[in-house]
Amino acid sequence: MSAASAEHVASNEPLLKVRxxxxxxxxxxxxxxxxxDLPSGQVTALCGDNGAGKSVLxxxxxxxxxxxxxxxxxxxxxxxxxxxxxxxxxxxxxxYQDLALADNLDIVQNMFLGRERLRNxxxxxxxxxxxxxxxxxxxxxxxxxxxRQPVASLSGGQRQSVAVAKAVMWNSKLVIMDEPTAALGVxxxxxxxxxIKRLRDRGLAVMVISHNLNDxxxxxxxxxxxxxxxxxxxxxxxxxxxxxxxxxMTTGGLGRSxxxxxxxx
Amino acid sequence: xxxxPKRADLAEVxxxxxxxxxxxxxxxxAEVxxxxxxxxxxxxxxxxAARIRAGESGVLPVIAAMLAIVIVFEVVSPNHLFLxxxxxxxxxxxxxxxxxxxxxxxxALILGEIDLSIGFVGALGAAVTVQLVQPQxxxxxxxxxxxxxxxxxxVFGLIQGTLITxxxxxSFIVTLAGYLIANGLFLQVLLLGPFSGYPNLAGFSDNxxxxxxxxxxxxxxxxxxxxxxxxxxxxxxxxxxxxxxxxRSGLVAPPTSLTLIKxxxxxxxxxxxxxxxxxxxxxxxxxxxxxxxxxxVLAVLGVWTVLLQRTRYGRYVYxxxxxxxxxxxxxxxxxxxxxVAFGLCSFTAGIGMLLYASLLNGMSNNVQGGQYVLYxxxxxxxxxxxLFGGRGKPxxxxxGGLVIGGIYNGMFLVGLSFQWEYIVTGxxxxxxxxxxxxxxxxxxxxxxxxx
Numbered sequence: 234m235s236a237a238s239a240e241h242v243a244s245n246e247p248l249l250k251v252r253x254x255x256x257x258x259x260x261x262x263x264x265x266x267x268x269x270d271l272p273s274g275q276v277t278a279l280c281g282d283n284g285a286g287k288s289v290l291x292x293x294x295x296x297x298x299x300x301x302x303x304x305x306x307x308x309x310x311x312x313x314x315x316x317x318x319x320x321x322x323x324x325x326x327x328x329y330q331d332l333a334l335a336d337n338l339d340i341v342q343n344m345f346l347g348r349e350r351l352r353n354x355x356x357x358x359x360x361x362x363x364x365x366x367x368x369x370x371x372x373x374x375x376x377x378x379x380x381r382q383p384v385a386s387l388s389g390g391q392r393q394s395v396a397v398a399k400a401v402m403w404n405s406k407l408v409i410m411d412e413p414t415a416a417l418g419v420x421x422x423x424x425x426x427x428x429i430k431r432l433r434d435r436g437l438a439v440m441v442i443s444h445n446l447n448d449x450x451x452x453x454x455x456x457x458x459x460x461x462x463x464x465x466x467x468x469x470x471x472x473x474x475x476x477x478x479x480x481x482m483t484t485g486g487l488g489r490s491x492x493x494x495x496x497x498x
Numbered sequence: 499x500x501x502x503p504k505r506a507d508l509a510e511v512x513x514x515x516x517x518x519x520x521x522x523x524x525x526x527x528a529e530v531x532x533x534x535x536x537x538x539x540x541x542x543x544x545x546x547a548a549r550i551r552a553g554e555s556g557v558l559p560v561i562a563a564m565l566a567i568v569i570v571f572e573v574v575s576p577n578h579l580f581l582x583x584x585x586x587x588x589x590x591x592x593x594x595x596x597x598x599x600x601x602x603x604x605x606a607l608i609l610g611e612i613d614l615s616i617g618f619v620g621a622l623g624a625a626v627t628v629q630l631v632q633p634q635x636x637x638x639x640x641x642x643x644x645x646x647x648x649x650x651x652x653v654f655g656l657i658q659g660t661l662i663t664x665x666x667x668x669s670f671i672v673t674l675a676g677y678l679i680a681n682g683l684f685l686q687v688l689l690l691g692p693f694s695g696y697p698n699l700a701g702f703s704d705n706x707x708x709x710x711x712x713x714x715x716x717x718x719x720x721x722x723x724x725x726x727x728x729x730x731x732x733x734x735x736x737x738x739x740x741x742x743x744x745x746r747s748g749l750v751a752p753p754t755s756l757t758l759i760k761x762x763x764x765x766x767x768x769x770x771x772x773x774x775x776x777x778x779x780x781x782x783x784x785x786x787x788x789x790x791x792x793x794x795v796l797a798v799l800g801v802w803t804v805l806l807q808r809t810r811y812g813r814y815v816y817x818x819x820x821x822x823x824x825x826x827x828x829x830x831x832x833x834x835x836x837x838v839a840f841g842l843c844s845f846t847a848g849i850g851m852l853l854y855a856s857l858l859n860g861m862s863n864n865v866q867g868g869q870y871v872l873y874x875x876x877x878x879x880x881x882x883x884x885l886f887g888g889r890g891k892p893x894x895x896x897x898g899g900l901v902i903g904g905i906y907n908g909m910f911l912v913g914l915s916f917q918w919e920y921i922v923t924g925x926x927x928x929x930x931x932x933x934x935x936x937x938x939x940x941x942x943x944x945x946x947x948x949x
Contacts, residue, residue: 337821337888338817355808
């Protein structure tokens, strides 16, 4: 699916719109007037140097932080995401860098953690195992030896896959991934990138936070770059090259006359 | 997963599928429980052997410890008394206290916490019960007295849990303070009434008799056999049907032969225990039948196993022990789960020390609550519960309690004095924690595995 056609498919209204969002921690202004669109069926890469505000923005969307000003629109409607639970009710799932899996639990137990299915007030293990198996198969995560093995025994890529599968299990519409390939080897990275593409092909909106420009250009349909708490540019991947992304990340694009800047500083 | 069968024996076959650059194959082999990948008994045995070679020893240390205890004490005990029916029943009775206390401590250990207070908190509850059933004073009916005692212990535990979770004070400190406070309250309760600090269970009241019989009462041999048959058949059928159903629907399940061996093992243990208990163990007259305490311990084991392994609450306890951050992000209310766990820990300790009161035929200021905490921790860890959280089962407490009970009983038979008992128990605790620590270090990601 080319980026241009995806834009039309996904209608005019992006799944999630962030408008004029501000966040400060005491005297430190972490986010300034953030505008960001996350359309369905597309992978949006959020790039930026350390401290640019990527994580804070993610946490504002995921309901962990409350923005001070600004508005978030979900499917065109203004929403207030006050807690992680609000986010998951809307269909926003976040896959965190540190994975948020319990090592001592097995794959099924981790995928259903906090949302266990019950039968006669006891855990319905058979039902959960079947559902987890289907989800993993639909995402073609097939390299695990047993769905009942503890997560501690999985490789980095497999853990990331389980975390992603856990996120898409709940009819989520937007999956946010924080540095999904940061700790992975070459083969593992490919496995996770393929998985991200499969999510997009299912029509989900995906936001990937990444430093790795190889991954960004491999998987992203759109790129947004943050610099010192602002989104300095966002556009189709085709309108960037590596050089320009690096420039936006390191200087905020101040020296550039071209490019489509969405924010003036 | 079509290629699972050939992957069960990873020692020779390198993982051909999905070359995982980040995972060490020998670590995978060590951490995946053999019953998950083995399709036949042979594969299971090979996978198990591979696990042991890789340092994941499972229940082997506790079995080895039991064998060593049996052999050593049978040889050195006077007249080879250790394996006599009378002594074995005595051993079960003594071990019962350690078993229940170890199951109590399990709640704290699985969470990755520790509760140092359970000895005296349990003793406080037991002292309340023993005081309330005294016919000269309050003369409460025994169910009310037992409930009051257990409630006292539970409330104490809930208060400690609240302090630990709400004020974020380390459990070590809170329960160390709780240990002293409970010790004081316990001594204070003992002084109530006209018993000079030694309320006992001797007397002609039915209520006293029931508390006394918790440890010393026996079930009629015939009834013992019938009850055992019912329980073993029921449990066996449950395990068989459940495994069979999972096999048929293509879910992860052990091979049929393994299911049958497991059921057979339960049956053999049950029959041996009942045989021992039904032997006349009195020097004069008859004393036979299964002591009440055995079904009591099994009931605690059963209820806590279902709670921890089959309910949402239990799953959350393990999740918090494994990765509190993951549990928090999954929307689990950590404070409530933790607080309730400390309450359950103290409640179970109340049962354990009530059994101890029954064993001692009363309560006195000789009760070594501090020492019993260490026995409980040692028993849980010897049985396979991890001190680092996230791993452990009530069954581990029962197995470990038997080991500690064996040492305690054996040294008494041999006539070793108290100082040696302390030293040996300390060494055993150290050994168990060392095994726990080493197996943790040996695992791939430095993390705990088997739940």
